[in-house]
Amino acid sequence: MSDTEIVVGYDGSPDATAALQWALQQARQDDRAVRLAYVFEWLTVAGWVGPGVTPGMWPDEQARRQVEELVGKAAADAAAAHPELTVRGDVLDGPPALVLEEISAQAGLLVLGSRGHGGFAGLLAGSTAVTVTAHAHCPVVVVRSDSAAGARTGHVAVGVDGSEPSLLALGFAVEQASLRRVPLHVVRAWQPRRDQWSLTGEQARDAALADQRADLDEALHRWQGTFPDVEVSVETAAAAPAGLLIDASRNAQLIVVGTRGRGGLRGMLLGSVSQQLIQHAHCPVAVVRER
Known part of the structure; x- marks a missing residue:
């Protein structure tokens, strides 16, 4: 990972999608690569782990494959829409706050949606939000889907x-x-x-x-x-x-x-x-x- 790379916390939610679009526009302006990161936290009981993901008992390999497909498609679509940029996607394992903090140590910018689901459930609604924004090792940009659309000018x-x-x-x-x-x-x-x-x-x-x-x-x-x-x-x-x-x-x-x-x-x-x-x-x- 490059320390100038823009990392996007991505889970397919509306705010994460808005964060990705913001990051792509930023990357076009300052010529950086973009990395989508889905933090996959295994569940120990039956439950829902992500958008479009079938719930199951841990370890749920099918859910992991579906998450990988979700991130891969999002990265491929972003690269196709912005051929001048380098875009890739990764699925990482562990507690979201800790993993995002570790990633930020080698990133130039971390971009997050204000609310997510799956691996980022309630990301900026509680303690995880405070942890990520207060302890990240690089600047963090928080994007809400309802505030991003009109924020292209000004x-x-x-x-x-x-x-x-x-x-x-x-x-x-x-x-x-x-x-x-x-x-x-x-x-x-x-x-x-x-x-x-x-x-x-x-x-x-x-x-x-x-x-x-x-x-x-x-x-x-x-x-x-x-x-x-x-x-x-x-x-x-x-x-x-x-x-x-x-x-x-x-x-x-x-x-x-x-x-x-x-x-x-x-x-x-x-x-x-x-x-x-x-x-x-x-x-x-x-x-x-x-x-």
């Missing part, structure tokens, strides 16, 4: 709070905006303490917001020198981070965040804010962490 948005992970997210977002030849919209949510609201007037609040903007300008300076072609807009607001980021995603084709933040983005992928963004963003969500 800007790239990024949430930045000054923490190291958010600065990594900023770098990823600038590169994506340059690659896609679209503007970059940088968002900083600032939430002062209650006592700050009571002790400061409007002028003091404006000064605090100006300080937040100055910090952003400093972070942007290095990237604007590397990517002078990217048009940048900045939004700094005293607001709840989840709502501000969801609003920022409304007209975006991709929104980018770090795995952990401070201030307005604290615990982005460990609590309610992360879940709200993944479930309600109007475009695919990229989660970036240090390799």
Whole structure:
């Protein structure tokens, strides 16, 4: 596996299909190979293990063959539709979260549907979602089928709070905006303490917001020198981070965040804010962490 390869968690579900289409478009833009990965977890009791798969007792070789056919056909169809790309598919064994984490160590990008079935049942609805997005060794893009269709146009948005992970997210977002030849919209949510609201007037609040903007300008300076072609807009607001980021995603084709933040983005992928963004963003969500 190449460390520039795009890996797609694929199980034939609508969200996984949307993730595959997103990954193929991304691969066309940055000239990468695409690998479909179905994580097959054997059942120890009779049950359903995947789309179009006949249930049976473990070990169910027929189910394994059907999964291999599903992934092989999807990879072949993708390669036929995009002959300029290298596309392959694999069926892997083990717990989905652990296998995906291992794969990400050698991938350039991991793309997942927000919900799946079979080997990826409830992938981004519970603990597995937190594990994959928080611990993957490469950037992870989460795609929902109902948000991907209208996300082909628009800007790239990024949430930045000054923490190291958010600065990594900023770098990823600038590169994506340059690659896609679209503007970059940088968002900083600032939430002062209650006592700050009571002790400061409007002028003091404006000064605090100006300080937040100055910090952003400093972070942007290095990237604007590397990517002078990217048009940048900045939004700094005293607001709840989840709502501000969801609003920022409304007209975006991709929104980018770090795995952990401070201030307005604290615990982005460990609590309610992360879940709200993944479930309600109007475009695919990229989660970036240090390799």
